[in-house]
Amino acid sequence: MTLSAQDTTTGSQGRERPFRKLRILATSDLHMQLTGFDYYADRPEPAGGLTRLATLIDAARAEPGLDLTLLVDNGDSLQGTPMADLCVEHPCRPHPLMQAFDYLGYDAIGLGNHDFNYGLEVLDHTLCQSPCPVVCSNAHRLDGPASWVNDLVLRRDLKASGTNVPLDIGIISVLPPQSVQWDAHHLLGRVEIADIVDTAHTRARHLKARGCHVILVLAHSGLGEVHSAPGQENAVIPLAEIEAIDAIVAGHTHLHLPSPTPDPRPQVDAARGLVHGKPVVMPGQYGTHLGVLDLDLHLDSHGQWHVLGSRATLRAADADVSVSDGLAKRLSPVHAQTRAAANTPAGFSAQALHSYFSFVAPDLALAKVAAAQAAALRPFLHGSPESALPLLSAASPLKAGGRAGPQHYTDVPPGPLLMRHIADLHMFPNELRAIVANGEILRDWLEMAVGLFCTITASGPAGHLLDPTIPGHNFDVLYGLSYAIDLSVPPRFDTHGKVINAKAHRIRDLTCNGVPVVADQRFIVALNNYRANGGGGFHMLDAAPRINLPTLPIRTVLRDYLSDKLPRDPIEDTPAPWRFAPLPGGKAILRTGPQARAHLAQLAGRDITELGLDDAGYLCLLLGL
Template identity: 30%
Template sequence: MKGTMRKVSALMLALVMVLAMAIPSSTSYAAGEQVKITVLATSDMHGRIYPWDYAIDSATDNTGFAKAYSVVKEVRAENPNTILIDNGDTIQDNMASLFNNEEIHPMIQAMNMMDYDAWTLGNHEFNFGLDVLGRAIKGSEAPILAANIYKADGTRFVNPYMIKEIQGVKVAIVGMITHHIPRWEASTPKNFEGLTFVDPAEETKKVLAELDGKADVIIGSYHLGEEGEYGAVGLAEIAKAHPQFTAMIAGHAHSDIPGKDVNGVLLVEPKNNGNKVSRIDLTLEQKDGKWIVVDKASKNIDTKTYPSDVEMEAAFKAYHDKAREEVNVVIGKVTANFLDQVDVLPGIPTAQVQDTALVDFINEVQMHYTGADISAAALFDSKSNVLAGDFKKKDVANIYKYENTLMAVKVNGKELKEYMEAYAGKYFNTYKPGDVTISFDPNIRGYNFDMFAGVDYQIDISKPVGERIVNLTFKGKPVTDEIEFTLALNNYRFGGLSKDGIIKESNKVYDSYEKFGDDGRVRDLIVKYVQEKETIMPTTDNNWKIIGADLNHPLKDKVYEMVKKGELKIPTSEDGRTPNVKALNVNDLIKEGKLAADSGSKPVPVSITKAPIVPAANVTYTVKAGDMLWKIAKQFGIDLKKLAEFNQLKNANMIFPGQVLSIPQP
C-alpha cells in the first residue's frame, strides 16, 4: 500500500512540474507595466506606545506607536504594496527601561503587532547592555539592520540589508547606525563589548558593491542625521556621493524633513516620538526588461490628526498602567518651585540664560555622590521644572531624561577651561549692538550646553568663541592652568571629552555604574538623594552669568511686550530642536518695519565696554519684581553710579526680574 502511494505521489509531482513549465511565469511583465510601492518610516520612538509623556504623566496628541499605527493601517488599505521601517532609538526613554527584563520588550511587541518589515538599530539601543539588546533582537519579528557593526571575528553583528520582492520589484533596505557609540558609552564598554562600529560613509561603499545587480530599488534606513557630528559626514553627504539610492531615511537628529532632493536621492526624516510618519511613494515601470523608477514623492504625515489605535491601546494597557503607577511614586517633598518662570520670554528658556536652582540641584546630586570639587550638567528639556509639593519619580524623568551614568575625573585648570569654552562659551551667538535678547547657536543642541558648579565664572558673549570664559575662580582664587580638581560629569560627556583629547580617560576616579550597577544612572541617584534628604529646598548660588551684552535699549520693554502678546516670535532652528537661535535686535526690527522708531530711538551703533574684572570675593544680587537700582545700591551701601557702571548698565532705570547684578566690593 505504501509503495502504491509513493508511485501516485511521484506521478502527481511530475504532472505539477509539466503544468508549471506550460504556464507563463507570474514574474513576467509587459513593457510599460507599472507598480506602485509605498515606504513608511518611523524613527526615534524613544519608548512611546501610548500617546503619553510619563515624565509629566500627561497625554500627548502626536506621539506613540498607537498614533502611527492608525496612519499605517490607512496607507496599507490604500496601497497593499507598503513597506514599514523603523529607524532606531526605540527601546529607550519614557519609562521604557522599566520593562528591560521582559522576555519581549513592549516596544518590540508593538512593532511586531504593526508588522514592521525592518528595524534599524539606533545608538540608544546600546544604553542598557548587550543582554537587553539581545532580547530585543531575539524578540523582533522584523529583520534587524545595521551593516556597519562588526563582531570580533569579522562578521557583522546583525543584517546589513534585506531584500523584499513586491510584484516582481526587488526592494533592498540598507541599515546603518551612527558610529559614535563607543564615544557615548565610553564609561560602560560592556554595553558594546566585542563590537566595532565602522564609519557609515565607508561601509556604504561596501554594501552597495554587495548589492550590485541584486535590487531594482535601494532604500537607506540610516540612524544618522542629515548633518554629521564630530567631524564625520552626515546622511546628506552620503546621499550626494551615492545616487544609487532611490531614497534615504534619516534619524537621530529628530528633524522634520518631509523630503528633499540630494543628487537625485530623496531624503526624509520623520522627526521623533511618532510625531510624524514619513511616506515615500514610488512608481516603477518596465523598460527593456528592467524596473525603472519613473516617479517618486514624499511627505511627512502628522499623527496629531489621527486617532490612537484602540486595538493597540487595549493590548498594552497593562504596561501603560504600570508606567503611570511607577512615575507617580512619591520620593520626597519640595518646599518651593525650582523655577518661578520656565521662560524669560516665550521661547527663551530661563535655565539657559541664567543660573537656576534646577541645574544647581543636578550638580548638587552629582557632587554629593562623587565628592568632586566641580560638577557639570546640562538641562535636557528646556521646559523642565519641579513644583512645590510632592517630589515624584516623574519629576526626575522630567529634569533628567537620558539614561546617563555618573563619572568623575581628575582635570587641571587648562583642561577645565577648554571644556568650558567648548560646552558653555560657544553655545551663544555673539552679541551685536541693538540686541535686546541673548540667543543660541542654531547648530548646538541644548544638551550640549553645560553649566558648572563649584567654580565662579562669566561668559562674555562679546568675545570670540574660545575666549569667552572669564573671571574663572575656585574658592575665591583665580583658576590657573596647573591647579588640579576632581570633576563630576555624565558618561556621555566623559566619552566625548575623552575622544576629543580634552580629558584623559585614565584619570577617571569614579563610575556610578561600577558602584551601583543598573541602579547607577543619574536618574537613580537623584531618586536616592531625594529619598535620603526627604525634603528638598531649591537654592541658587548664582555662580555664573552672561556678560558683554548691553540689552538695555530704550525700546527693549516695547519689544518684550510685543513678544508676550505674540506680535513677535522668538526664532527657532530650522528643525525646531534649538529655541531662540537669533537675538531680537532693535535696529533690525526697525529696518524690517516690525518696530516703530520713536523719536530719539533711531538705530545707532552701541559701543561695548570690556568686561569688568570681578574681584575674588564677588557678591551677586538677583533682581526681584519691584526692585529699583537705587534701592539695591542703598541696601549694599554703595554709590548708584558705581553699581551701574560695574554692571555695564547704560540705563540705571532699566533692570528686570531675574537679572543677576554683581556687587562691587571695597
C-alpha cells in the first residue's frame, strides 16, 4: 500500500501529528549489577543497578506520544559481581541476567569483551537462555556455529491513517577486536574479531539492501580517535560518519553521553549527545543510567519510513529512583544465594587491605596478591631451567575509583576474611601466567605502567596526580624490584603502547636485590592472563617467552594464600617496590574515596593536606612531592 507523505497521526487532543516517534531504550556495561547491591561490602548500593533501571524503563515506556519502544543492551553484562561467579559455578540454574531481560522485555542484546571472560562454553550456555536475539556482527566462530547472529532485522508495525505500515529496524553489534587478545586463553583459534568500522560499513549496506528503514548500532566501543584506523578499540566517531547509520548506543569506556562536559573534538556535541550529527548515548556502567534515543520517523509517498529528527538523553538511576519490586522479587533467590556464597570463610588478615592510596604509598592489598601469585608459581619452577632466575610478581589496583566513582575501591577490614573480600581484592576472573622477561622489557613495562601519572613541575600549580583517561589497573607494580618514579619527566608511551617521547625515562634507579638491572638480565614474572596477553597496550610483553602452567584462577590462589594453604612467600617480605623521586616544590592532588579518611594515619609523616570532597564525591589530598 502507498501512503501519502501528508499522512499524519491524530494526537490525544485531536491534533494531527506528522511524525511517528520511535523510542530506543538502552543499557550498557551492567557488569551483572542487577540488584543494586554491593556484594563486596555486603550492603545496598545507594544508586544504580538493573532493578532501579527497571523503574526508569517502565516510566519511559509509559510516556505519551510514543508509537513504538524498543529495549536493547550493549554488552558487558555477564561479568562483574560475585553473582556472575556464582552463575558459572552453578550452570544448571537459570541465569538471572536472562531472567531479568525476559522480565523487562528486551528486544535485542549485543556482546562486549567481558562477556567472553568465562569462556565460550559458559557464554554459549548462557546465551541459549536469552529471551531475545543476541547480535555480534564482527565476532566469528572458527570452531563451530555461533550462539549469536551477525545482524538482525526487527520488523514492527506503525499505524498510519489507520493502517499498519511495516517498519524494519536493522541492528548491528560490534566490540573491540582486542577482545581475542585479552581472553586469548579462551578465544585464540576459536574466534576471530574483525575491524569495527569495516564491519559496520559492510553490515549497514547489507541491511539497507534488505530494506531496513532505521539502522541502529550497538557499539561496545568508546568515542576514540576522530579518524578510522585498522583495529580501533574505540571507534564511535568514525562509526557515526557512516551515512547509513541512524543511531548508536556506545559503551566500553564507562563514560556518559550526553554529558555536560564539553568535548574538544569538533565531531562531538557532548551536551546534545551528537556525533557527526547522529544521536549517541553512552549510559555509564553498573546500571547508573538509562540511555534514551528518540527518533522522529516520516512516511514518504512510497510507504518508506525515514528518520527526520532525533534526540539523545540519559536518565540517572539515582537514590531518588525506587527499586522495581517485581524484578527484585524475581531476583531474590539468586540474590540470597550470592550473599551466602560471598560470606563463606576464606582466610585471615591481620591488617586492613585497601586501595585508597595505591598511587602514592605502599599497598598491602597489592602485596598480598603479588605474594600469592609468586607462592602458587614457585612449585611449577622446581627443576626447570628457569628456576635459578629471580622471581618477580606483577599486580595492579583493579578497584581504584576513576570512572567507576568514589565508592569503587578495595576496602577489606582486618580479621577473618570471606569470599567477598577475596573478590574485592581481585575482582576479575583472571588466571595466573608466568613469563621470562629481560631487563629491557621490564623497564619498558614499568614506563608504560607509570604513564597514568601526570607530568608535575616543581614551580607549577598543583594539578591532578593521575590522568583520568587512563584506568588505574594500568599501574602495574613489580614486586621483587626497587625503582623510583620521576614525575617531572613526560610519559614515554601513549595509551596504546606507542613511544611518544623516545628520550623520556621516568623509571630511575631500577634494581633487584640492590643490584642495577641490565638490559639482557632475565627474570621470571608472575602476572595475570590479561596483562600477559598484552592487555592495556603493554605490547612489550609480546616478546617475552611464556612458561606453561595449568589453569590457576588468581582468586583461588589468593584464597589459598590467605588461608595458609600456600606458604608465606619471600616477596611479601621485600621492601615496597617503588617511590617517587624527590621533586622539591612539586605538588599534586590525589582524588580518592572518602572512606580513605579512616586510613590517613598510614600517611603520617608525609606532606599531605586534606582539601575536602570535590563535586564528584572524591576526597582530594594535596601531596608534596
